[in-house]
Amino acid sequence: MNNSLSYSHLVDRIKDAGVRPSNVRVHILKYLEEHSHPTAEQIYTALRETMPTLSLASVYNTATALAEAGLIRVLGMNGAGVHYDCNTHQHAHFQCELCGKIFDMDMPGIDCPGLEGFNVKKMDLRFWGVCPHCDALAQAATGLYFGESEEDEKQ
Numbered sequence: 001m002n003n004s005l006s007y008s009h010l011v012d013r014i015k016d017a018g019v020r021p022s023n024v025r026v027h028i029l030k031y032l033e034e035h036s037h038p039t040a041e042q043i044y045t046a047l048r049e050t051m052p053t054l055s056l057a058s059v060y061n062t063a064t065a066l067a068e069a070g071l072i073r074v075l076g077m078n079g080a081g082v083h084y085d086c087n088t089h090q091h092a093h094f095q096c097e098l099c100g101k102i103f104d105m106d107m108p109g110i111d112c113p114g115l116e117g118f119n120v121k122k123m124d125l126r127f128w129g130v131c132p133h134c135d136a137l138a139q140a141a142t143g144l145y146f147g148e149s150e151e152d153e154k155q
Contacts, residue, residue: 005033017069027051028062032072032086037093037102039081075102090123096131098138103131 010029014021027050031043038046040059048054063084066072073085075093083102085093092105107125130138138144 005030013071014066014069017066017071019065019069019071024051024054024058025062025066028059029066029071029086032066032084036104037075037083037085039083043084092125092127094127094129094131096134097128098130098134101131 007026007030010026010033011021014025014029019025027047028043031046032038035042035046040056040063043063044054044056044059047059063072063074067074067084070088071086073088075083075085085104087104090107092107094103094105095101096103105127110123110125
């Protein structure tokens with residue numbers, strides 16, 4: 001097991017955030033650290049075999065507690081339900097409209113004219129489109145890149 005994902009390390013992270021650690025909270029946080037942007041249903045399905053008393057309501061309640069403590073982010077992705085992200089550093093998200101996968105995108109710094117004097121606490125920047133993998137599949141199947149028309153190809 002990766003040292004950063006050890007049970008005791010996760011317990012300490014949860015305690016440091018002011019939340020009482022429980023077996024469910026530790027296992028859900030561990031799952032979030034190991035999987036990119038899962039839904040509550042995905043977490044529940046993955047953990048219920050090893051945690052037979054786990055309920056979907058417990059997953060939602062735990063995710064809410066972890067989010068309120070600042071340990072995870074809650075992402076309401078356009079039409080894809082709620083996803084969870086353990087990367088709490090400032091970053092954007094890109095969601096592929098074909099495969100549904102969500103990608104983290106670095107944001108080295110955004111200059112937003114008009115925000116001078118505002119005390120911005122959070123920012124949520126999302127992009128939607130087609131990921132490189134799906135674009136390559138579309139190109140291989142059609143000979144066109146996604147979004148490119150036959151007219152564009154002729155030019």
